[in-house]
Amino acid sequence: MTVLYFDPSLTDDERRARLFAGDLMVHRPTAHSMALVAFAREMVERAFAPHPPPIAQRHLAPREYVDILAGLKPSFINHPRSVELVRGILADLGADPAETYFDVPRLRSMTSDYLNAGLTLQFSPHRDTWFSAPMCQLNHWLPVYEVVEENVMAFHPPYFGTPAPNSSREYDYAEWVAHGRTAAARQVETETRPQPRLTEEIPLQPDLRVITPPGGVLVFSGAQLHTTVPNTSGRTRFSIDFRVVNRRDVEAGVGARNVDSACTGTTLGDFRRVCDLEPMPPELVAAASAAAGPSAVSAPPAAPAPRARHPRPSGARS
Numbered sequence: 001m002t003v004l005y006f007d008p009s010l011t012d013d014e015r016r017a018r019l020f021a022g023d024l025m026v027h028r029p030t031a032h033s034m035a036l037v038a039f040a041r042e043m044v045e046r047a048f049a050p051h052p053p054p055i056a057q058r059h060l061a062p063r064e065y066v067d068i069l070a071g072l073k074p075s076f077i078n079h080p081r082s083v084e085l086v087r088g089i090l091a092d093l094g095a096d097p098a099e100t101y102f103d104v105p106r107l108r109s110m111t112s113d114y115l116n117a118g119l120t121l122q123f124s125p126h127r128d129t130w131f132s133a134p135m136c137q138l139n140h141w142l143p144v145y146e147v148v149e150e151n152v153m154a155f156h157p158p159y160f161g162t163p164a165p166n167s168s169r170e171y172d173y174a175e176w177v178a179h180g181r182t183a184a185a186r187q188v189e190t191e192t193r194p195q196p197r198l199t200e201e202i203p204l205q206p207d208l209r210v211i212t213p214p215g216g217v218l219v220f221s222g223a224q225l226h227t228t229v230p231n232t233s234g235r236t237r238f239s240i241d242f243r244v245v246n247r248r249d250v251e252a253g254v255g256a257r258n259v260d261s262a263c264t265g266t267t268l269g270d271f272r273r274v275c276d277l278e279p280m281p282p283e284l285v286a287a288a289s290a291a292a293g294p295s296a297v298s299a300p301p302a303a304p305a306p307r308a309r310h311p312r313p314s315g316a317r318s
């Protein structure tokens with residue numbers, strides 16, 4: 001059984017426990033989520049002017065389109081206002097700012113029957129935990145414009161507690177940081193970077209799709225198997241997502257059960273604390289990394305990041 005909670009009256013501890021058990025949560029738009037949507041629209045509309053962003057793909061050549069995204073996405077990700085508003089959303093949702101850590105907010109664009117690589121890649125079925133996300137990671141996702149069932153993501157809840165054959169064993173997060181993600185803007189129409197994926201076909205229907213209004217916040221475990229739906233809506237989907245962990249969960253090893261993730265490394269070093277933007281303590285990152293096995297490349301040093309911005313653009317999945 002999978003439960004979809006709408007605006008649950010639960011404490012943050014209760015909420016996380018249910019998300020770790022495979023349930024999903026939707027929160028109605030909050031003051032800060034709507035401010036983040038407004039800020040994203042401002043940036044996206046300026047970048048694609050004079051074309052309305054959801055239909056700009058009809059007017060631009062692929063290279064031109066990708067060049068716009070290559071400037072837009074890092075600007076949004078690293079903008080102090082984006083980071084401030086994510087902190088506000090987490091406060092709106094009742095997360096403890098002294099124990100809660102978050103990764104940079106990503107701006108996603110999923111074109112319709114147009115591009116499917118690099119900055120516009122539509123992800124095949126995956127768990128974020130196949131990409132070195134911690135088992136206690138909670139994904140937060142919100143649409144920037146109206147969405148429909150043909151341009152959101154699909155969940156496959158029967159696999160939450162059931163292994164799915166996959167290639168995560170070949171994924172090394174340190175190697176991805178060193179080589180893979182900087183290549184995103186060079187992947188225009190064909191995706192050549194190896195990504196964890198299903199290695200056998202499994203039944204994925206019926207799936208579950210959640211339609212929230214712009215600014216409505218969908219929260220789910222990073223261990224959920226989910227897919228970017230091939231967009232046939234005729235409109236590009238713009239959405240924002242960010243990942244969240246609670247330090248007490250990291251320390252206690254609490255989270256979703258690992259049924260099939262075998263990747264190397266951890267993304268924990270990318271997380272910053274809500275109250276003061278301090279990075280995740282290096283000893284916790286090192287312990288998680290050691291538990292995931294040795295990397296083939298040297299991990300980047302766990303130096304403190306700048307306080308007002310996050311150092312790394314881009315990233316993976318949603």
Ligand SMILES: [Fe+2]
Pocket residue numbers: 126127128226317318
């Ligand atoms: Fe994902």
